[in-house]
Amino acid sequence: MSGTYLGMPAFPRAAATATRDTRLRANLTHATHTIRDKRAKAVAELDDWAQLRAAGAAVKDRTLRRLDHYLEQLEAAVTAAGGQVHWALDADEANRIVTRLVRETGESEVVKVKSMATQEIGLNEALAGAGIRAYETDLAELIVQLGHDLPSHILVPAIHRNRSEIRDIFRREMASWGRPAPEGLGDSPAELAEAARLHLREKFLSAKVGISGANFMVAETGTLVVVESEGNGRMCLTLPETLISVVGIEKVVPSWQDLEIFLQLLPRSSTAERMNPYTSTWTGTTDGDGPQTFHLVLLDNGRTDTLADTVGRQALRCIRCSACLNVCPVYERAGGHAYGSPYPGPIGAILTPQLRGLAGPLEESLPYASSLCGACYEVCPVAIDIPEVLVHLRERVVQGGPVTLGGTRTVLQPAKGHAAERAAMRAVGWAFDHPGALRAGMRLAARTRRLHPRRLPGPGRAWSRTRDVPEVPAESFRDWWQRTRGTSSGRGTSSESGTSSGPGTSSGPGTTSGPDTSSERRGDVK
Amino acid sequence: MRVALFVTCINDMLHPRTGQAVVALLERLGVEVGFPAEQSCCGQPQFNTGYRQAAEPLMRRFDRAFKDYEYVVTPSGSCAAMVRDNYPRIGAKAAAEGRGRGLVDAAAFAVPKMYELTEFLVDVLKVEDVGAYFPHTVTYHPTCHGLRVLGLGDRPRRLLEHVEGLELRELPGAEECCGFGGTFAVKNPAVSAAMGADKVRHILASGAEAVCAVDNSCLLHIGGTLSRRGAPVRPVHIAEILASTGGTAGTARNARTEGSVR
Numbered sequence: 001m002s003g004t005y006l007g008m009p010a011f012p013r014a015a016a017t018a019t020r021d022t023r024l025r026a027n028l029t030h031a032t033h034t035i036r037d038k039r040a041k042a043v044a045e046l047d048d049w050a051q052l053r054a055a056g057a058a059v060k061d062r063t064l065r066r067l068d069h070y071l072e073q074l075e076a077a078v079t080a081a082g083g084q085v086h087w088a089l090d091a092d093e094a095n096r097i098v099t100r101l102v103r104e105t106g107e108s109e110v111v112k113v114k115s116m117a118t119q120e121i122g123l124n125e126a127l128a129g130a131g132i133r134a135y136e137t138d139l140a141e142l143i144v145q146l147g148h149d150l151p152s153h154i155l156v157p158a159i160h161r162n163r164s165e166i167r168d169i170f171r172r173e174m175a176s177w178g179r180p181a182p183e184g185l186g187d188s189p190a191e192l193a194e195a196a197r198l199h200l201r202e203k204f205l206s207a208k209v210g211i212s213g214a215n216f217m218v219a220e221t222g223t224l225v226v227v228e229s230e231g232n233g234r235m236c237l238t239l240p241e242t243l244i245s246v247v248g249i250e251k252v253v254p255s256w257q258d259l260e261i262f263l264q265l266l267p268r269s270s271t272a273e274r275m276n277p278y279t280s281t282w283t284g285t286t287d288g289d290g291p292q293t294f295h296l297v298l299l300d301n302g303r304t305d306t307l308a309d310t311v312g313r314q315a316l317r318c319i320r321c322s323a324c325l326n327v328c329p330v331y332e333r334a335g336g337h338a339y340g341s342p343y344p345g346p347i348g349a350i351l352t353p354q355l356r357g358l359a360g361p362l363e364e365s366l367p368y369a370s371s372l373c374g375a376c377y378e379v380c381p382v383a384i385d386i387p388e389v390l391v392h393l394r395e396r397v398v399q400g401g402p403v404t405l406g407g408t409r410t411v412l413q414p415a416k417g418h419a420a421e422r423a424a425m426r427a428v429g430w431a432f433d434h435p436g437a438l439r440a441g442m443r444l445a446a447r448t449r450r451l452h453p454r455r456l457p458g459p460g461r462a463w464s465r466t467r468d469v470p471e472v473p474a475e476s477f478r479d480w481w482q483r484t485r486g487t488s489s490g491r492g493t494s495s496e497s498g499t500s501s502g503p504g505t506s507s508g509p510g511t512t513s514g515p516d517t518s519s520e521r522r523g524d525v526k
Numbered sequence: 527m528r529v530a531l532f533v534t535c536i537n538d539m540l541h542p543r544t545g546q547a548v549v550a551l552l553e554r555l556g557v558e559v560g561f562p563a564e565q566s567c568c569g570q571p572q573f574n575t576g577y578r579q580a581a582e583p584l585m586r587r588f589d590r591a592f593k594d595y596e597y598v599v600t601p602s603g604s605c606a607a608m609v610r611d612n613y614p615r616i617g618a619k620a621a622a623e624g625r626g627r628g629l630v631d632a633a634a635f636a637v638p639k640m641y642e643l644t645e646f647l648v649d650v651l652k653v654e655d656v657g658a659y660f661p662h663t664v665t666y667h668p669t670c671h672g673l674r675v676l677g678l679g680d681r682p683r684r685l686l687e688h689v690e691g692l693e694l695r696e697l698p699g700a701e702e703c704c705g706f707g708g709t710f711a712v713k714n715p716a717v718s719a720a721m722g723a724d725k726v727r728h729i730l731a732s733g734a735e736a737v738c739a740v741d742n743s744c745l746l747h748i749g750g751t752l753s754r755r756g757a758p759v760r761p762v763h764i765a766e767i768l769a770s771t772g773g774t775a776g777t778a779r780n781a782r783t784e785g786s787v788r
C-alpha cells in the first residue's frame with residue numbers, strides 16, 4: 001500500500017478536485033444508482049422492515065449501554081473455546097500486538113479477508129514496516145492493493161474504478177505480487193474474476209497466517225461472524241494455521257437471537273440480496289479442523305470516547321452496510337477518497353471525527369460534508385440519525401464543549417478559522433432578534449437594490465460562480481402587510497391603509513396587477 | 527380558528543410574493559390570517575451551522591409571537607421542519623445543560639401548532655381543490671425537509687393535480703437533494719454546484735415551463751442555477767400556483783391558451 005490517509009486535504013478542497021474528474025463521477029453515479037435501486041426493491045419485499053430496523057437499533061443501543069458487560073462475557077467465552085483475547089487501546093497498540101503475533105509464527109506473509117478495522121489502524125503498512133507482506137484477498141481490496149490505491153467505499157472499495165481500469169491494473173501489477181495476469185486478459189467480469197481466482201488461490205494454499213475482521217461477535221458463545229459474497233473470506237478463515245481477528249469493540253451482540261435481526265438487515269441494505277452467499281462463523285479452535293491458533297484483538301481506538309457522547313454514540317450502531325453511501329448525493333459527487341478515511345460517505349462524516357477527535361482540518365471539515373438532506377437516515381438499517389449527529393458535531397467544531405478524549409473528560413476549544421463566521425452568525429442572530437433594526441436594513445437593501453451585483457464578493461463568491469443571486473424586491477412582506485393591513489391581528493382593522501385589504505380586493509400573486517410586486521422576477525411564468 | 531402566517535426571514539426579505547400568495551389563498555378559503563409582527567427567523571441557519579445557542583432567542587421569540595394562535599402556517603418546509611424536529615432537541619439540550627425547562631416548554635408549545643402550507647390545506651382545512659387556475663406545464667421538486675422530515679408525501683402533488691390548466695410533468699430523480707443545504711452551498715461550493723447542475727438537467731428534461739416546490743430556499747438555488755444557464759424555466763413557489771385563480775388570471779387565460787391543457 002503506497003497511500004496513507006493522513007495529511008489528506010480538507011473535504012471541500014478534495015471534493016472540488018473529485019467533482020472535476022468526469023470519469024470518477026460517471027463510475028460512481030453508475031454504481032451507486034444501480035445498488036440504490038436494487039436495495040430499495042429488496043427492502044420493499046419485507047413488510048416488517050420498519051420493525052426489523054427498530055429492533056436492530058434497539059439491540060445495538062442496549063448492547064452499547066452495557067458494553068463492558070458483554071465484552072467480558074465475550075472474552076470469557078472466546079477463552080473457554082480455546083482462543084486468546086487481546087485488548088488494544090489504540091491503533092499503535094493493535095499494530096504492535098498483531099505484528100508480534102505474526103512474528104511468533106515465524107511467517108513473513110499473511111492473507112487478509114477484507115477488514116475495515118485493519119484499514120482504520122493502517123495494519124498493512126505497520127506489517128510492511130516489520131518485513132511482513134499482507135495480501136488482500138477480497139476482490140475489490142485486491143484491486144485497490146494492486147493499484148497502490150486506497151479504498152473509496154465500505155463495501156465496494158474499488159467502486160471508483162471501471163472494468164478497463166481494473167484490467168490494466170491486473171496486467172501491470174499482478175506479476176510483482178505473485179501469479180501474473182493471464183496472457184491477453186480482457187475486461188469482461190468473468191475474465192477478471194478468473195484472473196483474480198488464479199492469482200489468489202496460490203496465496204490461500206501457501207499462507208500459514210490469516211488476518212480478518214468480523215461483522216459481529218456473539219457474546220454468549222464467543223463466536224465471530226463474517227458475512228461476504230465471494231467466499232474468499234472463508235478461505236482465509238479456514239485454511240491458515242493461525243487466525244488473527246481484529247475487531248472493533250462495538251461489534252458485539254449479546255446472543256444468536258439478536259444476530260438473526262442483523263443477518264436480515266445487512267444483506268438487503270448492502271448488496272440488495274435476500275441472503276448473502278457466505279456467512280462464516282468461528283468459535284475458538286477445534287482440533288484437526290481450521291486454524292489451530294486463534295487470536296482476537298479487540299480494538300478501542302476512540303470507541304469508548306465516542307460512547308461517552310450521548311448524541312454521537314449512535315454512530316457505533318453502524319453495521320457497515322454502505323446504504324448511506326449509495327444514496328448520498330455528496331458521496332456520489334465527491335468520491336470516497338475526499339473523506340480521508342476508510343469510512344467515507346455520511347457514516348464516515350460522523351464516525352471519523354469522533355474516532356480521531358476533531359483533531360485537524362479534515363476532521364473539522366467532515367461534519368459540514370453534507371447538505372443535511374436526510375437520505376442517509378432514511379435508508380440506514382439501524383436508524384442512525386446521521387443529520388442529527390452532523391449538526392451536533394458542527395456545534396463541537398464552532399463552539400467547542402465537553403468531550404471525552406482518551407477516556408478523560410475535557411472541554412474542547414472552538415476551532416480556529418470560524419471567527420468571522422461566528423461574528424456573522426452573532427450579528428445575524430442579533431438582527432433577527434431586533435426586528436426594528438432588521439427592517440431598517442431590509443429597507444436599505446430594497447432602496448439600493450439596483451446597485452446590488454449579480455456576483456458576490458468574499459465568502460459568497462463561490463456561490464455566485466455558478467448561480468445568479470436573486471434581486472432584492474422593492475418591498476418586504478412585512479412592509480407590504482403593514483401598508484395594506486397595518487395590524488398584526490388580521491385584516492380590516494387597519495389605521496394605515498387597510499381599507500383596501502378585504503379578501504375581495506386582495507392583491508395576491510397570480511394577479512398581473514399586483515400594485516407592489518410587479519418588479520419581482522419570481523412567480524411570473526412568461 | 528386562529529391562524530398565523532409564519533412567513534420566514536427569506537420569504538420576508540426576498541420573496542414577499544410568496545407570503546402574499548399564502549394570505550390570498552387562505553383568505554379565499556375563508557381563513558382569517560394574522561401576521562404577528564414580532565416574528566422573525568426560526569433559527570435554522572444558526573442551528574444547522576453549529577450555533578445552537580444563537581437559535582435559542584429566536585425560539586423564544588417564536589413562542590412569544592405565536593402564543594395567541596391555534597395554528598401557525600408557513601410556506602417553508604425546512605422552517606416547519608426546524609420547529610418540529612429541532613426545537614425539541616434544542617429544548618432538551620438546554621435543560622441538560624442546566625438552563626431550565628423554558629425552552630422545553632417553548633418547543634412543546636410550538637411543535638403541535640406548526641404546519642407547512644400544503645399540510646395545513648390537506649390535513650386541517652381538508653381541501654385538495656383550492657380553486658386555482660394556472661395554465662402551464664409544471665414539474666414538482668419535493669424538497670428534502672418536506673419529503674423526509676415532515677413526510678409531506680403526495681399532499682403537494684394532490685393539490686397541484688387539482689389546479690385547473692396545470693399539466694404536471696414528472697421530474698427525473700425527483701427525490702434527490704438540489705444541493706442547497708443552507709451554508710452547505712457556501713462551505714462546499716463545488717459539490718453543491720454539481721448537485722444543482724444535475725437537478726437543473728432533470729428539470730430541463732421534464733420539459734416543464736416552471737419548477738415548483740414548498741421551499742423558496744431550494745428554489746433560490748435552483749433558480750440561480752437556471753438563470754445562470756439562461757434556461758427559460760421559472761422557479762415558482764407552490765403557494766403562488768395555488769393562489770392563482772381564473773378570475774385574477776383571466777387575461778392570462780385568454781392570451782395563453784397554448785399553454786393550457788383544457
Ligand code: SF4
Nearest residue numbers: 318319321322324380
Ligand atoms: S450508517 Fe447505517 S446506512 Fe450507513 S453504513 Fe452504517 S448501518 Fe449502513
